[in-house]
Amino acid sequence: MMHLFHICRDFSYNQLTGSFPSWATQNNLQLNLVANNFDLGSTNNGILPPGLNCLQKDTPCLRGSPEYYSFAVDCGSNRSIRGSDNTMYELDFTDLGSSSYYVTSETRWGVSNVGKYFQSPNDSKIIYSNEKIQNAVVSELLQTARMSPSSLRYFGLGLENGNYTVLLQFAELGYPDSPTWKSLGRRVFDIYIQGDLKEKDFDIRKMAGGKSFTAVYKSYTATVSKNFLEIHLFWAGKGTCCIPIQGYYGPLISALSITPNFTPTVRNGVPKRKSKVGAIAGISIGASVVGLAALFGIFMFIKKRRRLAQQQGELYNLVGRPDVFSNAELKLATNNYSSQNILGEGGYGPVYKGMLPDGRVIAVKQLSQSSHQGKNQFVTEVATISSVQHRNLVKLHGCCIDSNTPLLVYEYLENGSLDQALFRKNSLKLDWATRFEIILGIARGLTYLHEESSVRIVHRDIKASNVLLDTDLTPKISDFGLARLYDEKKTHVSTGIAGTFGYLAPEYAMRRHLTEKVDVYAFGVVALETVAGRSNTNNSIEESKIYLLEWAWDLYEKEQAQRIVDPRLEDFNKDEVLRVIHVALLCTQGSPNQRPPMSRVMAVLTGDAEVVEMVTKPSYITEWQYRDGNSTNSESTTSEFSRQKEIDPLTMSPTITGSSHDGR
Structure with missing residues (x-):
C-alpha cells in the first residue's frame, strides 16, 4: 500500500504570479501561499483555499471599500474575552500547521504561521498556563498564547485608512520561574509593524524584569493606507531550543488589539440598513419631501463624519507621536482610570498615575473643564507647549483628544509636590541647601517662561502644589501651559479652608490684570513658605503668625527676619536666608x-546683584491690620478696595469657597 506523506511548504512572500494552480489544493499538500500576486480574476474561485484572496500581496479583499476600524484577538484562546476598556477579544484557537494560515469568516483579520518545530511534541502551536499573570489588566487575556517556530503574522483586513494604535500583549508562559534548569530557557524574536522593525531581539521575560507569567505591553502607532495591516513576529535565530521542552523557542504572543486614532466613518462590520426612501416617496408628495429631507440629513451626517475623520487625521499628521495618545492607550496605562491610581484632584480635574507599555511612568490629567478652543487649536497649542522644555519645567509628553474630555500626559515625578514635602506629616527632610536650590530652580523656570522661551508664558497659578520634585529633588513647575489653553476668566484659585489660597496678586484678583508680575508675586509667597516650612495661612497657630506675609513683615521691621526660618532646620546659611x-x-x-x-530675582538670589535695601510694607497688609484693630466697626474701616470685590485684603483671594487644585 502506498502511503501519502503530508507535505508542508512555505511559498509566502515569493512574488508568485499567474493563475492559481489547481494542483495546490491536493489533500496531501499544506502550502502557505500568503502575500503573492496570483491573478485571481483568471482563476476559478471555487478552487481557492478559503481566505487566500484576502491575503494576496495587493490585498484585493475589501481594498477600497473598508468595513472595519478595529479588531482584537485573544491568541490561543477558545473563547472570546471582554477587555477592561470593553473591547471584545475574538478567539484564536485554530490549529495551524507548519505552513498554514486562516482568515475569519467576517474577513476582519487573519493569521499566518511558518516553520516546523524541531521534534516538538505534537508540533504544538498553542500553550497555556494555570498560573495567574502578574501586572495584567485582564489576566485571562494572557493565560494562553500562540507560538510559532519561525514566523507569525497577524493581518488586519478591510480597515479604514488612517493612524492606528497597535497594542501587543505578552507573558512568558513557556519558561517557569523555578530554581531548576527549566527556568534557563530564552526566547528572542523581532517585531515588525507594517514592515518596519519596532523591536530587535525582543525578550518577553527580560522586559518583565526577568520574570515569567508577568504581563508585558508594547504599543505602537501604525499607518493604514491600503486598508491592510500586518503585524510580524519573527524568530531572531537566538535563544534556546530545548528548554524546558523541545521546540519552545519561537515568537509568542498572548493578545493584540488595534484601535483607531481618528473618528471612524465605517460601521465596524455592522450591516447597513437598506434605504426605504423610494417606497416612502411613492406614497405621496408630502412623503417625498420627508424622504428627501431624510436623505439630505443622512448626506450631511456622512459628510460631517468624513470631515471630522479628515480633521482628526490632520491633527495626528500635524503633531504625531508621541504627542497624541489614544484613549485606549491611556485606559490601559491607568487601569481604566482606576480610583486607586489618582494622584490628586483639582480645579482642572483628576490626575492619574499610569505606565505606558514602553515602561514610562506618566501622570494623566483629565481636564474636567472644556477648553474654548476647537480640537485643532487645542492640539496645536499642546504641541507648542510641548516644545517649551527646561530642566525646571515638568515635561508635557502630549495629549489625548478621542476621549470624552481632553487629557494631558506629563512625566511622573517620584517625590510629589513641594507642599507635600514641606507641610505634611512624614514629609521629606529638606535641609537648607536643598531648599535654597529648590527656590533657585523655581526662579530659573519662571525666568525661562517669562524671558527666554520662544513662547512667552504667564503661569498664573504658581503655588507650592504646582512645584513637583524629581528623584534628585530638582524642582519642576507643572501646569505651566494650562493658562494658554483656558479662558482668562478662570483663575483656578483654591479658596477653601484647605489652606492653599494667598498666591493671587492684588491687580489680578481685583481687575483681572494679567502680566508676568502675577507669577513674581506668587513666587515670593512660595519662597517664604519654603524658608518657613509652612503654608501662607495656618489657622491652628497663634494669631500673630496665622498669615505668613504679615508675620514676616512684623519680623522684618523689627530686624528679626531670620526668626521665620523653619525650626526643623538645625543649620542654615544666614546670608542666603x-x-x-x-x-x-x-x-x-x-x-x-x-x-x-x-531675571533680576535670579541675579539677587545668586549674589550677582546687590540686595536693594528699600522695601515698603504693602498697603494691603496695613489695611488688614487696621481693619483687624477696629473689628467692632469693620464695615466703616474696610477699604473700598476690599469691599467692592469681596476680596480678603491680605490673601487677595475671593472669600467664597472654590475647588482645590492639586496642580499635577
Missing part, C-alpha cells in the same frame, strides 16, 4: 511696578 526673605518681600509688593522681573 536673609537674601531669600528680602527678595520674597520685594516680589510681594502691592504694585506690580515695584516687583522685579524674574
Whole structure:
C-alpha cells in the first residue's frame, strides 16, 4: 500500500504570479501561499483555499471599500474575552500547521504561521498556563498564547485608512520561574509593524524584569493606507531550543488589539440598513419631501463624519507621536482610570498615575473643564507647549483628544509636590541647601517662561502644589501651559479652608490684570513658605503668625527676619536666608511696578546683584491690620478696595469657597 506523506511548504512572500494552480489544493499538500500576486480574476474561485484572496500581496479583499476600524484577538484562546476598556477579544484557537494560515469568516483579520518545530511534541502551536499573570489588566487575556517556530503574522483586513494604535500583549508562559534548569530557557524574536522593525531581539521575560507569567505591553502607532495591516513576529535565530521542552523557542504572543486614532466613518462590520426612501416617496408628495429631507440629513451626517475623520487625521499628521495618545492607550496605562491610581484632584480635574507599555511612568490629567478652543487649536497649542522644555519645567509628553474630555500626559515625578514635602506629616527632610536650590530652580523656570522661551508664558497659578520634585529633588513647575489653553476668566484659585489660597496678586484678583508680575508675586509667597516650612495661612497657630506675609513683615521691621526660618532646620546659611526673605518681600509688593522681573530675582538670589535695601510694607497688609484693630466697626474701616470685590485684603483671594487644585 502506498502511503501519502503530508507535505508542508512555505511559498509566502515569493512574488508568485499567474493563475492559481489547481494542483495546490491536493489533500496531501499544506502550502502557505500568503502575500503573492496570483491573478485571481483568471482563476476559478471555487478552487481557492478559503481566505487566500484576502491575503494576496495587493490585498484585493475589501481594498477600497473598508468595513472595519478595529479588531482584537485573544491568541490561543477558545473563547472570546471582554477587555477592561470593553473591547471584545475574538478567539484564536485554530490549529495551524507548519505552513498554514486562516482568515475569519467576517474577513476582519487573519493569521499566518511558518516553520516546523524541531521534534516538538505534537508540533504544538498553542500553550497555556494555570498560573495567574502578574501586572495584567485582564489576566485571562494572557493565560494562553500562540507560538510559532519561525514566523507569525497577524493581518488586519478591510480597515479604514488612517493612524492606528497597535497594542501587543505578552507573558512568558513557556519558561517557569523555578530554581531548576527549566527556568534557563530564552526566547528572542523581532517585531515588525507594517514592515518596519519596532523591536530587535525582543525578550518577553527580560522586559518583565526577568520574570515569567508577568504581563508585558508594547504599543505602537501604525499607518493604514491600503486598508491592510500586518503585524510580524519573527524568530531572531537566538535563544534556546530545548528548554524546558523541545521546540519552545519561537515568537509568542498572548493578545493584540488595534484601535483607531481618528473618528471612524465605517460601521465596524455592522450591516447597513437598506434605504426605504423610494417606497416612502411613492406614497405621496408630502412623503417625498420627508424622504428627501431624510436623505439630505443622512448626506450631511456622512459628510460631517468624513470631515471630522479628515480633521482628526490632520491633527495626528500635524503633531504625531508621541504627542497624541489614544484613549485606549491611556485606559490601559491607568487601569481604566482606576480610583486607586489618582494622584490628586483639582480645579482642572483628576490626575492619574499610569505606565505606558514602553515602561514610562506618566501622570494623566483629565481636564474636567472644556477648553474654548476647537480640537485643532487645542492640539496645536499642546504641541507648542510641548516644545517649551527646561530642566525646571515638568515635561508635557502630549495629549489625548478621542476621549470624552481632553487629557494631558506629563512625566511622573517620584517625590510629589513641594507642599507635600514641606507641610505634611512624614514629609521629606529638606535641609537648607536643598531648599535654597529648590527656590533657585523655581526662579530659573519662571525666568525661562517669562524671558527666554520662544513662547512667552504667564503661569498664573504658581503655588507650592504646582512645584513637583524629581528623584534628585530638582524642582519642576507643572501646569505651566494650562493658562494658554483656558479662558482668562478662570483663575483656578483654591479658596477653601484647605489652606492653599494667598498666591493671587492684588491687580489680578481685583481687575483681572494679567502680566508676568502675577507669577513674581506668587513666587515670593512660595519662597517664604519654603524658608518657613509652612503654608501662607495656618489657622491652628497663634494669631500673630496665622498669615505668613504679615508675620514676616512684623519680623522684618523689627530686624528679626531670620526668626521665620523653619525650626526643623538645625543649620542654615544666614546670608542666603536673609537674601531669600528680602527678595520674597520685594516680589510681594502691592504694585506690580515695584516687583522685579524674574531675571533680576535670579541675579539677587545668586549674589550677582546687590540686595536693594528699600522695601515698603504693602498697603494691603496695613489695611488688614487696621481693619483687624477696629473689628467692632469693620464695615466703616474696610477699604473700598476690599469691599467692592469681596476680596480678603491680605490673601487677595475671593472669600467664597472654590475647588482645590492639586496642580499635577
